[in-house]
Amino acid sequence: MSTRIDVAGLHKGFATDKGPLAVVDDVSLQVEDGEFIAIVGPSGCGKSTLMRMIAGFIAPDAGHVLIDGVERTRPGPQGILISQHGSVFPWLTVRQNLMFGLNDISSKQEKAAVADHYASIVGLKGFEGSYPHELSGGMLKRVEIARALAVKPAILYMDEPFSALDALMSLRMRNELLRILERERHTVLLITHDVEEAIHLADRVMVLSPRPTRIQATFEVNLPHPRKLTSPAVQELRMAILKELGVEAEADPVDARA
């Protein structure tokens, strides 16, 4: 395996009304090609800021990000970010949103077919011609996930992509993602507050500290897919990660932000 993402000594702070705010404090990490990394950490610690730096949307104050050995200074075509705040184009239908970015396909008909295929994968069959304002929040989130997957990016940056979905839909989307990754082997960076989701999906789970954030602990998830979430190995790992987050681990799944 080769190193796809190489992050070294990242620092980031913001100037605010109340003075300087240190947000990311010396983060270094390497992600191998095809690897799936989950990032968990307390709310407001700097997860989105870290991801936006790695994806090239904001510049670090110090340190560097190499993608395939090349310094990253702006968003590149090989990476797609699914942001926490959503970025579906309101003036385009579901199908048109999904066709957006399929620049490698020249035939409009073929683009529409790919769009419809991904709409159906995320459970939006029948809504291809609908506009975003006609959809629910969870459906909008699924449009965004489908749009990112349709492009088949080498790197998929996902910032809490499933948190607007109900438990059943979130589980369904996770399973779809795993199915797609089996075929297409994207490199994935996922931010989540759901520890179980992190263990379900990732090869490695990184726990970030409170702000200014750094990597507090890393857990390898050496469990074959499909992973049984009720298994003792998963539960043990979940408890260890929750403990690292300072959350009292209970028998039932809890939200790491609780």
Ligand SMILES: Nc1ncnc2c1ncn2[C@@H]1O[C@H](COP(=O)(O)OP(=O)(O)OP(=O)(O)O)[C@@H](O)[C@H]1O
């Ligand atoms: N552009 C900005 N200017 C000023 N402060 C910012 C900016 N972006 C983020 N921050 C601050 O940086 C801190 C970290 O924000 P960030 O969005 O990275 O946290 P997060 O870990 O993703 O939080 P959450 O779990 O709630 O999504 C917050 O205190 C936020 O107010």
Ligand SMILES: [Mg+2]
């Ligand atoms: Mg965030």
